[in-house]
Amino acid sequence: MSQDLPDKKPPPLEPRIQAHLGDQLRQYYGAMLAEPVPDRFKALLEELERAQPPSSGSKEESR
Amino acid sequence: MTGSLSPKDALLAELPSLRAFAMSLTGSHDRADDLVQETLMKAWSAYASFTEGTSLRAWLFTIMRNSFFSTHRKQRREVQDVDGLAAARMVSNPAQLGHLDLADFREALATLAPDQREALILIGASGFSYEEAAEICGCAVGTIKSRVNRARQRLMHVLSIETAGDLGPDPIASGGRSEIGGRS
Numbered sequence: 411m412s413q414d415l416p417d418k419k420p421p422p423l424e425p426r427i428q429a430h431l432g433d434q435l436r437q438y439y440g441a442m443l444a445e446p447v448p449d450r451f452k453a454l455l456e457e458l459e460r461a462q463p464p465s466s467g468s469k470e471e472s473r
Numbered sequence: 474m475t476g477s478l479s480p481k482d483a484l485l486a487e488l489p490s491l492r493a494f495a496m497s498l499t500g501s502h503d504r505a506d507d508l509v510q511e512t513l514m515k516a517w518s519a520y521a522s523f524t525e526g527t528s529l530r531a532w533l534f535t536i537m538r539n540s541f542f543s544t545h546r547k548q549r550r551e552v553q554d555v556d557g558l559a560a561a562r563m564v565s566n567p568a569q570l571g572h573l574d575l576a577d578f579r580e581a582l583a584t585l586a587p588d589q590r591e592a593l594i595l596i597g598a599s600g601f602s603y604e605e606a607a608e609i610c611g612c613a614v615g616t617i618k619s620r621v622n623r624a625r626q627r628l629m630h631v632l633s634i635e636t637a638g639d640l641g642p643d644p645i646a647s648g649g650r651s652e653i654g655g656r657s
Contacts, residue, residue, distance in 0.1 A: 431628055432597055434578040439598035441575065442493035451488055454510060458517045459481045 480520050484513060487533055490599070494534055497594040498541045500583050511544075512537040531601065535609045538591060581631040585624050592620035593628075 478486065491512060495505035515536050516523075523532050582590060588610075595606040596617065607614045 427629060428625065431625060434575070435582075435593065435597045438575055438578055438582065439493055439497065439594065442496050443489045445489070445492065447488045447492060448506065450506075451509065451513065452485065454513060455481045455484055455517075458514070459479075462517065 477525065480517070483529055484516060484533075487530055490530055491533055491537065494537060494594065494599065495541075497582075497598075498538065498587065498591060508537060508541055511540050515540065528605070530599075531605055531609055534595070534599075534601075535611075538609060539611075542587070577632065581628050584631050585627055589620045589624035589627065592617050593624040596621050 477483075488509070491509050492505060495508040495512070496502065499505045499508055512533060516533055519536070523529065582593075585593070591610065592606060595601045595609060596603065601609065603614050603617050606617045610617065
């Protein structure tokens with residue numbers, strides 16, 4: 411019905427654009443969050459725990 | 474007592490977030506994993522200074538971004554230098570606008586200044602409040618807000634999204650005009 415070409419420029423950062431960018435951003439970040447963590451980090455933490463017990467060890471309880 | 478994880482398990486649980494944030498900062502898997510390792514080691518030796526009951530993630534992100542900005546900044550500078558080039562290249566290829574995929578977005582994100590990208594990720598993806606993000610970055614809330622705004626505008630510019638119409642399913646003529654309303 412209306413003209414194909416809008417007469418006025420839409421304001422920058424329209425809600426729709428922001429929503430679109432937000433979706434892309436969350437997709438991008440979500441894809442990285444979903445990546446499996448390399449074993450080297452688990453190994454590193456285990457090694458650290460063995461070599462250098464954490465200084466705030468008060469919450470270690472015996473079972 | 475039973476409610477709290479051991480430091481090792483607590484850090485393990487944060488690894489996906491740490492890697493995601495590291496990749497957002499560095500833009501590369503290899504550098505990200507180096508940064509994660511550095512962060513884990515620093516966090517481990519400083520664990521006593523972590524306050525139980527506060528956000529471990531925020532604490533770790535603070536360590537990570539400080540490491541990144543102190544040691545990785547030089548490498549990053551090269552990327553900033555080609556900023557304009559990358560932007561120009563992407564803007565010259567607006568045919569893909571209707572179906573921007575993640576690769577395009579990732580590339581656009583990489584053209585942002587690191588502090589802007591960081592702010593955008595913290596606010597838009599990691600779910601931190603402006604106050605938390607400001608604390609992580611050691612700056613004012615207003616600074617975070619303006620970085621996020623600049624990041625958004627920059628992304629729009631790089632992705633050539635100038636009108637909401639560009640987002641629609643309409644095929645987009647590749648003439649580079651901003652006032653594309655649809656088929657004529």
